[in-house]
Amino acid sequence: MLVGRKGGVVVSMPRAVRADLEQVFRSAYPRVVAVAARVLGSRSEAEDVAQEVFLTFGRSAVPAAEALGWLSVAAAHTALNHLRSGRRRAAREAAVRDGATSVPDVADAVVTLDERRRVRAALARLPRKQAVALVLRHSGLSYAEVAAALDLSPGSVGTTVRRAEIALREELNRHAPSE
Amino acid sequence: MRHPNDGTLRRLLDEPAGVADADRAHVADCERCKAGLAAAQRDAAAASAALDTEVTVDVDAGWQRLSTAPATRVRPSRPARRWRLRSPVVAAIGVAVVLAGASAAAAGDWLEIFRTERIAPVTAPEADLIKMPELDEFGELTPIEPVEIRQVADAAAAAQATGLTVPQVTDLPKGVSGQPTYHVGARASALFTYSAERAEQTARAKGHTLPPPPPGLDGSQFRLTAGPGLAAMWSEGRPTPGLVVVRAVTPTAYSTGVPFGTARDYLLSLPILPANVAAQLKNFSAEGTTLPLFMSVEHMKSTATDVGGVPATLLTSRDRTMAAVLWLNGNVVTAVAGPLSGDEVLAVARGLGAR
Numbered sequence: 455m456l457v458g459r460k461g462g463v464v465v466s467m468p469r470a471v472r473a474d475l476e477q478v479f480r481s482a483y484p485r486v487v488a489v490a491a492r493v494l495g496s497r498s499e500a501e502d503v504a505q506e507v508f509l510t511f512g513r514s515a516v517p518a519a520e521a522l523g524w525l526s527v528a529a530a531h532t533a534l535n536h537l538r539s540g541r542r543r544a545a546r547e548a549a550v551r552d553g554a555t556s557v558p559d560v561a562d563a564v565v566t567l568d569e570r571r572r573v574r575a576a577l578a579r580l581p582r583k584q585a586v587a588l589v590l591r592h593s594g595l596s597y598a599e600v601a602a603a604l605d606l607s608p609g610s611v612g613t614t615v616r617r618a619e620i621a622l623r624e625e626l627n628r629h630a631p632s633e
Numbered sequence: 634m635r636h637p638n639d640g641t642l643r644r645l646l647d648e649p650a651g652v653a654d655a656d657r658a659h660v661a662d663c664e665r666c667k668a669g670l671a672a673a674q675r676d677a678a679a680a681s682a683a684l685d686t687e688v689t690v691d692v693d694a695g696w697q698r699l700s701t702a703p704a705t706r707v708r709p710s711r712p713a714r715r716w717r718l719r720s721p722v723v724a725a726i727g728v729a730v731v732l733a734g735a736s737a738a739a740a741g742d743w744l745e746i747f748r749t750e751r752i753a754p755v756t757a758p759e760a761d762l763i764k765m766p767e768l769d770e771f772g773e774l775t776p777i778e779p780v781e782i783r784q785v786a787d788a789a790a791a792a793q794a795t796g797l798t799v800p801q802v803t804d805l806p807k808g809v810s811g812q813p814t815y816h817v818g819a820r821a822s823a824l825f826t827y828s829a830e831r832a833e834q835t836a837r838a839k840g841h842t843l844p845p846p847p848p849g850l851d852g853s854q855f856r857l858t859a860g861p862g863l864a865a866m867w868s869e870g871r872p873t874p875g876l877v878v879v880r881a882v883t884p885t886a887y888s889t890g891v892p893f894g895t896a897r898d899y900l901l902s903l904p905i906l907p908a909n910v911a912a913q914l915k916n917f918s919a920e921g922t923t924l925p926l927f928m929s930v931e932h933m934k935s936t937a938t939d940v941g942g943v944p945a946t947l948l949t950s951r952d953r954t955m956a957a958v959l960w961l962n963g964n965v966v967t968a969v970a971g972p973l974s975g976d977e978v979l980a981v982a983r984g985l986g987a988r
Contacts, residue, residue: 612639612642
């Protein structure tokens with residue numbers, strides 16, 4: 455809802471679902487889930503994010519040629535947003551951890567889970583552009599694709615990714631569990 | 634030669650072909666750059682391991698889920714269009730409020746001739762609504778406090794800027810996620826001076842002749858105010874917001890010494906107002922407390938409902954792609970709107986904290 459001419463309230467009607475949705479979905483869905491999974495560390499949550507992103511895409515007028523880049527960035531942002539509101543997930547993981555203490559066999563799984571939690575927390579603390587560039591690059595997007603998606607020059611993608619990797623290492627070290 | 638920067642070293646790991654030959658040659662012979670490259674490689678490998686999540690996807694199941702989601706059920710394609718609620722400010726600063734204003738005002742003082750106590754839909758075919766004149770076709774409209782909307786950091790800043798309680802959405806509708814952005818506008822006001830000459834020009838341009846205006850109307854002034862107001866918008870990753878919650882102080886109109894009943898009857902009788910709109914406005918113009926909400930009968934439907942026991946108006950688009958619910962609490966109007974179903978906007982409205 456926007457304030458329109460002379461202060462009136464103007465509401466945009468959503469567009470009808472685009473005709474190429476299925477075609478784009480079938481080719482881009484694995485990539486979109488993979489991007490979200492790198493952020494969230496969970497397939498089911500990544501699938502939820504992918505659904506959300508394709509719902510939005512379905513009503514958008516994004517040109518088909520730019521669809522993959524647009525979807526990848528939207529998946530990274532949406533997943534990072536989910537991290538911010540991730541208290542429920544943290545609670546769920548804690549519940550799994552508590553349950554696991556009585557089952558020594560899954561001790562490894564608990565370690566993995568804790569490691570994942572620390573990675574998600576570190577990602578959530580990175581500057582948004584760095585986090586998105588990092589996730590997109592590690593999801594297999596080329597420098598040119600990351601540059602186009604984030605409106606960066608290809609030359610600065612390397613710098614942004616490098617800074618993100620340093621920041622991720624520092625964040626993980628800072629919050630490393632004390633042995 | 635200058636050492637290549639960290640970004641270039643990083644790219645050398647992934648896309649050596651994207652790095653200039655001179656840089657590649659330099660790195661091969663430079664101990665410092667080789668150490669930098671090794672450090673970049675360690676960090677890249679660590680990040681890759683940290684982010685790696687094995688995922689196998691079922692595209693068919695994913696498509697099945699998406700294609701049966703309510704929002705993507707196939708609808709006939711049609712060009713995007715916009716509908717306008719000519720309120721609150723347009724209507725307030727528009728003909729409608731002036732027309733709906735009831736009491737006459739004494740000379741010399743600003744007297745309140747209109748305040749919003751009720752919102753009522755005025756439905757008409759879209760073609761008629763397009764024909765509705767804007768106020769500046771009847772005179773001079775001068776902004777005193779112009780409409781200025783700006784984004785603020787958070788709900789607390791929105792509350793502080795407007796003095797309004799910010800509604801808290803507890804459960805977002807399916808498909809809407811993330812944090813809202815907050816936008817505020819200070820009180821807006823404008824001065825309208827009726828001009829018989831301008832009105833005459835407007836009428837002539839539309840092929841009509843106006844009867845002579847009643848004495849005193851030419852040059853008489855109205856002051857119209859609305860706001861402050863705030864909006865919370867959920868639009869992450871979307872071309873249009875997925876949910877909007879708006880709260881604002883409702884419009885008020887003041888007049889200096891116009892025999893208002895006469896003026897209103899005159900304006901409502903003008904041939905340039907669509908007859909069906911004029912007839913609906915006449916129905917509640919005597920009260921001076923009803924804000925008309927113009928909507929096209931082809932696209933929108935209004936239903937009386939309630940939010941927390943307060944009477945509310947639910948607007949839904951006939952193609953079920955858009956819904957809004959509005960209600961008044963004192964002189965404050967709250968609206969919840971979005972590309973959602975009527976039930977969804979009602980659920981958000983009824984679940985609002987600080988209602």
